Amino acid sequence: MDLxxxxxxxxxxxxxIASPGPATVMAINNSLAYGPRYAVWSSLGxxxxxxxxxxxxxxxxxxxxxxxEWMFNAVKVLGAGYLFYxxxxxxxxxxxxxxxxxxxxxxxxxxxxxxxxxxxxxxAATNPKATMFFTALFPQFIDQGAALLPQFLLLTSIFxxxxxxxxxxxxxxxxxxxxLLTRPAFSIWISRLVGSTFIGFGAAILAMRRPVS
Numbered sequence: 001m002d003l004x005x006x007x008x009x010x011x012x013x014x015x016x017i018a019s020p021g022p023a024t025v026m027a028i029n030n031s032l033a034y035g036p037r038y039a040v041w042s043s044l045g046x047x048x049x050x051x052x053x054x055x056x057x058x059x060x061x062x063x064x065x066x067x068x069e070w071m072f073n074a075v076k077v078l079g080a081g082y083l084f085y086x087x088x089x090x091x092x093x094x095x096x097x098x099x100x101x102x103x104x105x106x107x108x109x110x111x112x113x114x115x116x117x118x119x120x121x122x123x124a125a126t127n128p129k130a131t132m133f134f135t136a137l138f139p140q141f142i143d144q145g146a147a148l149l150p151q152f153l154l155l156t157s158i159f160x161x162x163x164x165x166x167x168x169x170x171x172x173x174x175x176x177x178x179x180l181l182t183r184p185a186f187s188i189w190i191s192r193l194v195g196s197t198f199i200g201f202g203a204a205i206l207a208m209r210r211p212v213s
Contacts, residue, residue, distance in 0.1 A: 001143045001151050006158070009141045013159050016133065017166045022083060022123050022201045024170050029090075029194045030116060031171035032178055039171035041113045042120035046167065047160040049124025054156040057134035058148070072128060076205055079126035083202030086123070090195030129205060 023046040031039040124130065142151050 001141070001146060001154070005141045005143070006154070009137075009155055010158055010162070012137065014162050017159070017162050020170075022086075022127070022198065023120060023163070023167060025194055025197050025201075026086075026120055026123060027167040027171045028174040031174040034111075036168075036171045036175045038113075038116060039167070039174075041116040043164050043167040043171070045117035045120030046124045047163050048117075049121045049127075050130065050160055050163060051156055052125050053127070053130045054134045054138070054152070054159065057131055057138060058152050075126065075128045075131075079128060080202040080206040082122055082126055083198050083205065086119070087195040087198030087200075087202065090191050090198065092195075127205065 023043070026042050026046070027039045030042050138152075138155060141155065142148065
């Protein structure tokens with residue numbers, strides 16, 4: 001794999017990652033609710049989920065999803081269902097963001113790092129759209145005449161690194177306007193917006209159609 005291919009892949013990946021998705025919404029929400037440090041754990045979970053998806057694409061699962069109607073639909077429903085669950089949980093909360101986290105002694109109760117990581121990992125790993133993206137993207141940049149494993153690790157590392165940087169920037173930006181967004185007049189609407197966005201992403205996944213070869 002030459003330098004030109006690596007740079008071209010990096011550019012394409014950066015454009016794709018910069019577009020907001022479920023992981024972005026999750027990073028912003030966690031940053032607002034618990035602080036940017038907690039958003040790091042959900043960002044790591046997303047990156048590990050992306051690694052699993054890229055590995056699945058390289059192993060042929062992406063091609064299998066493209067060729068198997070029932071498997072594609074099963075993964076699609078699973079991913080959409082999880083996003084619906086996350087969205088409904090936000091919409092049904094009766095308290096504004098942060099209010100439900102503050103204890104009587106003034107401390108903030110945040111979920112465990114493991115829970116934040118797991119939630120983001122599941123969000124990424126159950127996204128069939130990302131699997132199809134990797135399946136379509138990797139062959140365009142991989143040198144079939146060279147060893148595949150080093151190329152896979154390099155491209156996946158670039159993608160994961162860009163994802164971590166992008167989500168960290170979104171989380172940091174959210175932290176800068178936290179004082180405004182978490183005011184009582186705004187915070188309940190932020191929770192509703194986050195919930196509606198998750199449901200919107202779930203609906204978009206549910207509306208996906210299997211690529212026809």
